[in-house]
Amino acid sequence: MSRSQVVVVGGGLAGLAAGLEAADSGARVILLERRPRLGGATSSFRRGELEVDNGQHVFLRCCTAYRTFLRRLGVEDRTVLQERLDVPVVAAGGGAGRLRRSRLPAPLHLAGALAGYRLLPPLDRARAVRAALALRRVRPDDPAADAVSFGSWLTGRGQRPVAVERLWELLTVATLNARASEASLALAATVVRRGLLTEPGAADIGWSAVPLSRLHAEPAAAELRRLGAQIRCGAVVEAVRPAAAGFTVETRSGPVPADAVVLAVPNDAVGGLLPDGALADPQAPARLGTAAILNVHVVYDRPVTALPFLAAVDSPVQWVFDRTGSSGLRRGQYLAMSISAADADVAQPVAALRERYLPALSRLLPAAASAQVVDSFVTREPAATFRQSPGAGALRPAARTAVPRLALAGAWTRTDWPATMEGAVRSGRRAAQVVLADLRRPAPAGAGR
Numbered sequence: 482m483s484r485s486q487v488v489v490v491g492g493g494l495a496g497l498a499a500g501l502e503a504a505d506s507g508a509r510v511i512l513l514e515r516r517p518r519l520g521g522a523t524s525s526f527r528r529g530e531l532e533v534d535n536g537q538h539v540f541l542r543c544c545t546a547y548r549t550f551l552r553r554l555g556v557e558d559r560t561v562l563q564e565r566l567d568v569p570v571v572a573a574g575g576g577a578g579r580l581r582r583s584r585l586p587a588p589l590h591l592a593g594a595l596a597g598y599r600l601l602p603p604l605d606r607a608r609a610v611r612a613a614l615a616l617r618r619v620r621p622d623d624p625a626a627d628a629v630s631f632g633s634w635l636t637g638r639g640q641r642p643v644a645v646e647r648l649w650e651l652l653t654v655a656t657l658n659a660r661a662s663e664a665s666l667a668l669a670a671t672v673v674r675r676g677l678l679t680e681p682g683a684a685d686i687g688w689s690a691v692p693l694s695r696l697h698a699e700p701a702a703a704e705l706r707r708l709g710a711q712i713r714c715g716a717v718v719e720a721v722r723p724a725a726a727g728f729t730v731e732t733r734s735g736p737v738p739a740d741a742v743v744l745a746v747p748n749d750a751v752g753g754l755l756p757d758g759a760l761a762d763p764q765a766p767a768r769l770g771t772a773a774i775l776n777v778h779v780v781y782d783r784p785v786t787a788l789p790f791l792a793a794v795d796s797p798v799q800w801v802f803d804r805t806g807s808s809g810l811r812r813g814q815y816l817a818m819s820i821s822a823a824d825a826d827v828a829q830p831v832a833a834l835r836e837r838y839l840p841a842l843s844r845l846l847p848a849a850a851s852a853q854v855v856d857s858f859v860t861r862e863p864a865a866t867f868r869q870s871p872g873a874g875a876l877r878p879a880a881r882t883a884v885p886r887l888a889l890a891g892a893w894t895r896t897d898w899p900a901t902m903e904g905a906v907r908s909g910r911r912a913a914q915v916v917l918a919d920l921r922r923p924a925p926a927g928a929g930r
């Protein structure tokens with residue numbers, strides 16, 4: 482067992498978690514990543530004096546597998562985790578609200594915040610409480626909940642557009658990368674139940690205090706190497722073929738032998754790599770589709786807000802994060818606007834995006850209107866996540882495939898989580914556990930070695 486060679490394809494969080502799990506169990510790990518660097522959907526690059534992330538990432542206190550992964554890498558102290566959920570909400574036309582939990586047990590911990598949420602008329606606040614309680618009865622694993630949209634469910638529970646836009650979508654657009662009308666009820670119920678209706682601290686928000694590459698890719702690579710793993714970046718995998726002894730992983734630069742394989746590539750890339758018979762419907766992952774996230778970054782010559790982050794309503798801006806400290810900026814303030822469900826905007830020219838988002842930010846933060854913009858730029862992720870729409874649940878395969886010792890990982894696989902870092906880490910660990918268990922069993926006649 483200790484000499485088994487496990488090849489992990491894909492160096493995102495799922496692949497890194499799978500590689501660590503396998504290496505920790507004594508396997509020889511080879512990690513193959515197509516790009517020149519690890520980290521996948523969580524990466525960083527340099528722009529002048531700034532270290533920039535491809536997009537703002539946050540996690541919640543309830544992301545236990547992700548936080549365990551950070552602790553395993555010894556980097557949890559490079560993150561900030563709120564002591565108590567506290568979200569400042571700013572409306573573009575003036576007005577502000579605050580969603581802050583109390584110390585009461587769930588779900589009462591949010592009752593005060595909702596009762597005092599001035600961005601909603603009092604009638605809608607009361608209706609929102611009733612809808613939240615009804616959401617507790619939606620079972621995320623119910624196929625009927627996977628078949629309908631969160632938006633239509635909300636409408637059926639008397640939620641007017643003002644409540645959808647100013648409350649519900651604050652919670653779900655960023656987490657599901659979809660507007661309520663496009664999001665699966667099952668996944669929305671997962672988010673709301675897990676984050677807001679169970680443990681009082683579950684939805685406390687955390688974020689990285691350093692560039693993402695220093696939180697994930699670099700420490701994971703160092704730890705994998707320490708355990709004897711080989712990491713090959715720039716290795717494009719083209720197929721996984723069963724061979725007399727295990728598998729041959731075909732890469733553009735030659736074959737790599739493997740006793741077991743974890744495929745941790747995105748859902749739109751996996752179909753072409755799978756050996757025959759691995760999935761009953763090998764095109765199902767691609768049919769999940771993908772959805773975009775856009776970040777518009779702006780550096781001002783002076784501080785324009787004291788808030789570490791804020792959520793916006795009545796604005797094309799959704800969430801704004803202060804990136805000054807984590808980017809290494811020494812003077813002024815660097816803000817990143819994170820725009821989810823951004824399919825309509827993601828291919829727009831930079832000039833058009835600046836014209837849309839910079840004035841919108843000034844309407845939220847009046848100090849920005851009189852500050853000078855030193856730099857502004859855009860990061861685009863057209864396939865940031867799988868499309869978390871009705872019907873998605875039925876298309877997400879489990880880690881185990883029909884081919885022994887070949888498992889799937891990725892935030893898009895059936896993790897019981899939306900497309901998150903938590904889902905990615907869970908999926909990677911699970912896939913590694915599946916192949917490690919297979920390796921401990923005698924090989925079935927005719928399969929693998």
Ligand SMILES: Cc1cc2nc3c(=O)[nH]c(=O)nc-3n(C[C@H](O)[C@H](O)[C@H](O)COP(=O)(O)OP(=O)(O)OC[C@H]3O[C@@H](n4cnc5c(N)ncnc54)[C@H](O)[C@@H]3O)c2cc1C
Pocket residue numbers: 490491492493494495496513514515516519520521522523535536537538539540716717718719745746747750774775862864865866890891892893900901902903905
């Ligand atoms: C801008 C943005 C913001 C986000 N915000 C959040 C957030 O706030 N909170 C949160 O929890 N999640 C967020 N997410 C989602 C989260 O980043 C992802 O769900 C997670 O990182 C996915 O990890 P993964 O390993 O499943 O996939 P990926 O990170 O996509 O990794 C797959 C890897 O496989 C490699 N690969 C593909 N094909 C091949 C091949 N043929 N050969 C070799 N390698 C290959 C790819 O290059 C890639 O590195 C965000 C994502 C984006 C893009």
